[in-house]
Amino acid sequence: MPRVQFEDIIKTYGRVTVLKNLDLEIDDGEFLVLLGPSGCGKTTLLNLLAGLLDVTAGRITIGERDVTDLDPKDRGLAMVFQSYALYPTKTVRGNLKFGLASQKIDGAEVDRRIAWAARMLQIEPLLDRKPAQLSGGQRQRVAIGRALVKKVGLFLFDEPLSNLDAKLRTEMRLEIKKLHDELKSTIVYVTHDQIEAMTMATKIAVMDGGVIQQFGTPDEIYSRPRNLFVAGFIGSPAMNLRAGKITNGGGTVTAALDGVTLDLGRYGFASQPADGQPIVVGLRPEHFGAPGQALADAAGTFSLPVQYTEKTGGDATGYLKFGDGLIAARIDPEQIGRFRQGDTVDVSFPQGKVHVFDAVSGARL
Amino acid sequence: MSVADVSLRRAGEVPVERAPRFPRKPKGISGRSIAIIVFLTICAAFFCVPLYIIITTSFKTMEQVREGAIFSLPAPFTLDAWWSAWDTACSGIRCDGLKVGFWNSMAILFPSLILSIALSSVTGYALALWNVRWANTFLFVLFICAFVPFQIIMIPLIILSSGLKVYGTIWGIAIVHAVLAMPFLTLVFRNYYKGIPQEIMSAAMMDSGSFWRVFVEIILPMSGNILIVVLILQITSIWNDFLLGLTFGGLGTQPMSVVLANVVITTTGEAAYNENMAAALLTAIPPLFIYFVLGKFFVQGITAGAIKG
Structure with missing residues (x-):
């Protein structure tokens, strides 16, 4: 062997x-x-x-x-x-x-x-x-x-x-x-x-x-x-990748993307990011919190209109309109009734699950 | 449900249970199909009428032939012409019939078949499935060779073969046949083997890796179809060849086609039409036999089950 x-x-x-x-x-x-x-x-x-x-x-x-x-x-x-x-x-x-x-x-x-x-x-x-x-x-x-x-x-x-x-x-x-x-x-x-x-x-x-x-x-x-x-x-549906910018000042690190601010205070950066550094934030669809419920350790909350939903038996995905694209969020198939097209829902994303990549090199930060 | 219905169902067939609601109209005979049938009939007659005359004449006596009614059926029916064509017909000064030519042709056929198929299948296999240096150049040369007419290289070949002391012998004719067929047959085999899935060859490389073992155990058993095609091709072309047998055959080593020509040409007194026709048919029997026998062995899908299907 x-x-x-x-x-x-x-x-x-x-x-x-x-x-x-x-x-x-x-x-x-x-x-x-x-x-x-x-x-x-x-x-x-x-x-x-x-x-x-x-x-x-x-x-x-x-x-x-x-x-x-x-x-x-x-x-x-x-x-x-x-x-x-x-x-x-x-x-x-x-x-x-x-x-x-x-x-x-x-x-x-x-x-x-x-x-x-x-x-x-x-x-x-x-x-x-x-x-x-x-x-x-x-x-x-x-x-x-x-x-x-x-x-x-x-x-x-x-x-x-x-x-x-x-x-x-x-x-x-x-x-x-x-x-x-x-x-x-x-x-x-x-x-x-x-x-x-x-x-x-x-x-x-x-x-x-x-x-x-x-x-x-x-x-x-x-x-x-x-x-x-x-x-x-890796991952299906694929990870949501959105471009944004780092704000590093006053001891807190946040990411600004299309009007939503994500708290990256507890993100394990390999090295401290510079203020204004262009980044890509990755959010896995399966890590979104249930719609309407605010997570205790949320990095940020998205308030977005539903574009459409997709059901695959035991699983369901909601596609929310965000900026000029879509964000996929895994939802409980039982709750799919609450996702009607055009409705605006609040989904929050937990801190520990955020991925941050350098927009230029593509490497993890 | 009747017993027949049950057994039909078991065989995966479903009997029709009620009259169809939307019956299909039977297709009638149109003007177009009549034209096609007439055209095909004329084409068939073009070949069938001479064949009919040859066959009937070969069974007639010379008395009946002399009457001149070429479309009449043989009366009395006799095999005499066939016997004399086979046994006693004169070609030149020898009156041994076609049998000498028949055995000569057989003696030429087998060595050259074995030689040409063995050489060209192995070469084709190597060119198609192994990494051979200059393979493409070699293929191009073969391609050119396959299109050189025999007449162009006839004289040099005769000089060459007489230098090798095989001129005028049965072996000489057999070898020349094999050599001349090589380029074309190699291309045929090479193209066929190119169609064998790459992964089968890769698997064979991992399992054995031996040139001969992979050829004999894997590739050759998959070559059934192409071997039949090549056999039919080679047997008919060697059997029907005239020019090569004429130029390379010595006295007594001429193939059947050359003997046939001599029999037909050699006439003392009247032309023995019945004997000539019988001789021609005798010569044509072996290739016909091959077509009928080997044609049945055409099998489809050599790679059935080897890969995804």
């Missing part, structure tokens, strides 16, 4: 740079999720680790081994692909068996491993079927099985659940999590789905533009986003 290290990785395609001087360390037994929008370089990074692509410059080590120039089969890892990539002419058993093609092990051990993986993934009755005779979820299990039989310490997953329907996805999410707990192996998992990332990962690396924007536990990423990109990317 090895440690994985990327050192100063550069990857270019012709004149396009996909990864810029990337450094990343994945600890033994970690479940790392590479999260980011399409084209952020997360799949490229995974393929570099798998050996399916060559780095332009840099070094990759797995355990103590420098694998930068090794063939994929010699790197001691297994990979599950987005499209499953099963061999169509082989049976499930044949697929699992070919997973061991590069390992020199005897027939009895091969059979033992296939039986073990099949039991673990509950695909025993399917062993003699061809991939075409399987459903999407079953194919996904076989694809995972083909990786499992290798008994390696490092598994790579490339958006493995994106082709499944919502219900199956939730099931498989749990199952992959369970596999990780049982096998205690290191997992690198690529996805653009933040729910997958938040639920499964022990560490998340949020990527954008070929750069790791933040690397940390799911809680850290959610509660202390390091910059505007991470703040806007």
Whole structure:
């Protein structure tokens, strides 16, 4: 169960740079999720680790081994692909068996491993079927099985659940999590789905533009986003980001945005902000207080007209008109009746939940 | 609900339970479709009438042929012309029939089939799925080669093959066939393999990484369709070839098409039309047989179940 290290990785395609001087360390037994929008370089990074692509410059080590120039089969890892990539002419058993093609092990051990993986993934009755005779979820299990039989310490997953329907996805999410707990192996998992990332990962690396924007536990990423990109990317509905200005005078720090003043007296600034510094304030929709109730530790209260509301079963979001944009606030679905279009409601925001970013650099203050 | 209804339902079909409220009008025959049918009939007749004459004539006796009624049915019906075409027809001074040519053609066909398909499928696989240096340049050269007419390189090839001491032998013809087919077949295989999903190849690289093992165990079993296409293409083109067999074949090593031409040309006394027709049909049987047999093996969706579907 090895440690994985990327050192100063550069990857270019012709004149396009996909990864810029990337450094990343994945600890033994970690479940790392590479999260980011399409084209952020997360799949490229995974393929570099798998050996399916060559780095332009840099070094990759797995355990103590420098694998930068090794063939994929010699790197001691297994990979599950987005499209499953099963061999169509082989049976499930044949697929699992070919997973061991590069390992020199005897027939009895091969059979033992296939039986073990099949039991673990509950695909025993399917062993003699061809991939075409399987459903999407079953194919996904076989694809995972083909990786499992290798008994390696490092598994790579490339958006493995994106082709499944919502219900199956939730099931498989749990199952992959369970596999990780049982096998205690290191997992690198690529996805653009933040729910997958938040639920499964022990560490998340949020990527954008070929750069790791933040690397940390799911809680850290959610509660202390390091910059505007991470703040806007994590959370659904997305964090409300509004431009404003710092007022720093007389021992109190406040933020003025569009007529509302937010008290930042208890905000943990890394360094004291300057008076008049342009900032962006981030307010998560789910942290707004209930409409009409003033919170004791409110940083500020918004009195805004309702534009429209959105209900998703057990959850509801109100969109309030603020300046020339909208602010989303999570509301109790029971109370949605009180949010009528055009009505003005008072919602307050608690002090400890405010995020403040530098408007120029985008970094957290 | 009747038993039949129940079994239908179990099979996933739902029987109609009442008369349709909005019945569809049956489509009538329009002037346009009549024109199309007439046109197609004329086209079909264009091919069918000569074929009819060839077939009937081959079963006639020479007496009946001499009567001149070419559309009449054979009476008496006889296989004599077929037998003599196969066994005793004269090509030049040898009167061994078409059988010599038939076995020569077979002896040419198999080595050149195996050689050309083996070489071009492996080359196509390498060009499509592995990182080959200069692959695009190589492809461009192949592309050019595929369009060079045989006539242009015929003389140099003859000189080359006689230098290699294979000129005039069955092997010589077989090898030249294989070599000439290489560029085109390689392009065919390469384009087909380009269609194999990248992730399957990536998975194979991670699982095995061996050039030959991935080819034999993964890629070749997925090549059923294209192998059938290439087989039909190659068998018909090698079997029907005349020029190459004529120029590279020595005495006694000529393929069936060349022997057929000689049989038809060689006449002592009257032209034996029934024998000539039978000889032509005999020569045409193998490719026809291939079409009928292999055509059935055309299977759809080689990658069924491999990826999302």
